Amino acid sequence: DMELVIPPPPPLGNRVVELTNLGIQFGGRTLFRNFTHVFENGQRIGVAGRNGVGKTSLLKAIIGELPPTEGTVKIGQLTKFNYVDQSRLQLREDRTVIDEVSDGTEFVIWGAGKLSLRAYLKRFLFSDDRINLQVKYLSGGERSRLLLARILKQGGNFLILDEPTNDLDLNTLRVLEEALIAFPGVVLVVSHDRYFLNRVCTGIFAFEGDEQVAYSVGDYEYYLEKKKRAAAALAAPVAASFQVAPKSSVSKPATASRDTAPKSTGGKRKLSFKEARELDDMENQVYGVEEQIGKIENLFADPEFHKTHATQTNALLAELAAHKEKLNQLYKRWEELEAIKTASGV
Numbered sequence: 203d204m205e206l207v208i209p210p211p212p213p214l215g216n217r218v219v220e221l222t223n224l225g226i227q228f229g230g231r232t233l234f235r236n237f238t239h240v241f242e243n244g245q246r247i248g249v250a251g252r253n254g255v256g257k258t259s260l261l262k263a264i265i266g267e268l269p270p271t272e273g274t275v276k277i278g279q280l281t282k283f284n285y286v287d288q289s290r291l292q293l294r295e296d297r298t299v300i301d302e303v304s305d306g307t308e309f310v311i312w313g314a315g316k317l318s319l320r321a322y323l324k325r326f327l328f329s330d331d332r333i334n335l336q337v338k339y340l341s342g343g344e345r346s347r348l349l350l351a352r353i354l355k356q357g358g359n360f361l362i363l364d365e366p367t368n369d370l371d372l373n374t375l376r377v378l379e380e381a382l383i384a385f386p387g388v389v390l391v392v393s394h395d396r397y398f399l400n401r402v403c404t405g406i407f408a409f410e411g412d413e414q415v416a417y418s419v420g421d422y423e424y425y426l427e428k429k430k431r432a433a434a435a436l437a438a439p440v441a442a443s444f445q446v447a448p449k450s451s452v453s454k455p456a457t458a459s460r461d462t463a464p465k466s467t468g469g470k471r472k473l474s475f476k477e478a479r480e481l482d483d484m485e486n487q488v489y490g491v492e493e494q495i496g497k498i499e500n501l502f503a504d505p506e507f508h509k510t511h512a513t514q515t516n517a518l519l520a521e522l523a524a525h526k527e528k529l530n531q532l533y534k535r536w537e538e539l540e541a542i543k544t545a546s547g548v
Contacts, residue, residue, distance in 0.1 A: 205483055206347070206377040207325040210313040211359035211387040213241045217278035218360065224273035225413075226259050233259055235272060237415045241360075246382060246389040248399040249261070250422060251409025260407070260415070261285070261362055284358025286350065286366055293345060299328055301430045302337060303352045310355050326351040327374065343371035349453075350378075359387035368394045396422055404502070404515055419498040419502040420522055427526050434533070472546040473539065476536060481539040484532065489531050498522055 218241040233256030241247075247444050249257045251545045262268035264275060270433055279405030291300060309316040315528055317325075327346045332340075339347065346369050346511035354361075361382075379401045382389050393399055399406065399422035406418045406425045473481065498518055503513060511518070 206327060206374070206381045207382045208354055208361070209357055210383050211357060211361075212282060213280065214329060214387060215278040215280035215361050217276065218243060218281055219278065220274075220276040221264070222276070224260075224263065224275065225271050226256060226263055226268065228256070228259060232271075232413050234409065235413050237273070239357050239417055240441045241388055241390075244386075244393070244418060245405060246403050247405045247407055247417075248383075248403035248405045248422060249390065249392040249409075250327045250394075250399065250425075255409040255411070256415075257409060258364055261364060261390065261392065265362065280362050282358045283360045284354065284356055285362045285364075286476070287364060287495070292481055293349060296336060298334050298336055299323060299340070299348055300333050303355055304350055314392040322355070323351060325418070341371070342369040343374045346370045361385060361389045363388060363389070363391040363393075365392055365394070367393055368400050404519075419499055421519055424519070424522055424526065427530075431501045431529070431533075456518045471542065473542055477539055477542070481536070481543065484539070485498060488529070488532050488536070491525060491532060493524065495525050495529070498525075 220241070221237060221239045223235075224237040226233045230427070237260075249260065251257055258266055263270045265285055266275070266277075278323040300323060303310075303323065304319055307319075309318055311317075312322070320330075320333060328344070328351075332344065337345065337348070348368075350366070366378065370378065375398065376455060382391070382402050389402070391399075391402065401421075403421050405420065406422055408416045408418060408425055408429075410416050410429075416425075416426060498521060501518065
C-alpha cells in the first residue's frame with residue numbers, strides 16, 4: 203500500500219492562532235467581517251464557498267500577507283506556518299525530480315533527525331526510476347506530489363493548503379487524505395472537493411454570503427445538513443420554536459402505517475389515539491435527540507478534545523451523521539401529524 207508521510211512538525215504552544223472580529227475588504231467590497239475563531243492543536247478545518255468570496259484572502263490574512271481591514275490576528279510564539287499556494291508555484295520542466303527539492307542540500311530535516319533526499323522523495327511515492335526523471339515527463343499526480351514534497355520540506359506545524367486536490371490522481375488523493383488525518387498539528391484547507399472535506403475535516407469555515415463566515419464543527423455534509431434544518435426551522439412554524447442541533451440515535455422515529463397515513467379522498471380524518479399520543483410525545487423525542495447531539499458537540503468544542511478524544515473523531519462524526527437522520531425523520535413525522543390534526547379541524 204502507498205503511504206504518503208508528511209514531515210513531523212515542531213510542537214505547538216498553548217496559543218496557536220486567534221482571530222477576533224476579523225474583516226477584509228477588497229476593491230471597495232467587503233468580503234467578510236466579524237469573524238472570530240480560536241484554533242486548537244489537532245483541528246483540520248476546511249474552507250468552503252464560491253470562488254471570489256474571500257477564501258484565499260482569509261488564508262493570507264492568517265499568515266500575515268494581507269492586513270485585515272478590521273479585527274486582529276494573534277499568532278502563538280511556536281506557531282510556524284507552511285502555506286501551499288493555490289498558484290502551485292512553477293515547477294522547472296528541465297530539472298529532475300530530485301533537483302527540484304534539493305535547493306543545494308543533500309538532506310531534509312525530519313523531526314529531530316535528517317533524511318536523505320531520496321528517502322524523503324520515496325515518502326512521497328517516487329520510485330528510484332522516477333526520482334531522476336525530468337519534471338516534463340511527470341504525470342499530473344506526480345507533479346502535484348513533487349510540489350507538495352518541495353513545500354512540505356520547509357516543515358511547519360500549521361499547514362495551509364489552497365486547493366491541494368487539483369490534478370491529483372485518485373490513489374494519491376486518498377493517501378494525501380490519510381496523511382492529513384494523521385498530521386499532528388493544525389490543517390487549514392480550501393477545497394471544492396466535497397468528499398475530501400468530509401474525509402479530512404473536523405470543522406468547516408463556510409462563506410455563506412452577506413459578508414458572513416460561519417464555523418461548523420464536523421464535516422461538510424454535516425454543515426450542509428445543519429444549514430438545511432435551520433432554513434426549514436424558519437419556514438415551518440412547528441420547527442421554528444426549536445434550536446436544531448446535530449443528532450443522536452435514541453429510538454426509532456415513529457412511522458405512519460399504511461392505514462393511518464393521510465388519505466387524499468377528500469374526507470377529513472382525525473388523529474388516531476396512537477397518533478395523538480405520538481404527537482404529544484414528539485417534543486420530548488426531539489429534545490431527547492438534541493440533548494444527545496449537544497453532548498457530542500460539547501466534546502468537539504472542548505479545547506482538550508484533540509488530546510482526550512483524538513482517536514474517536516471519525517466515530518463521533520459518524521454518530522452525528524446517524525443522529526442527523528434520526529432528527530430529520532422526527533421532524534418529517536411531526537409535520538405529517540400536525541397536517542392531519544390541522545386538516546381535521548381539531
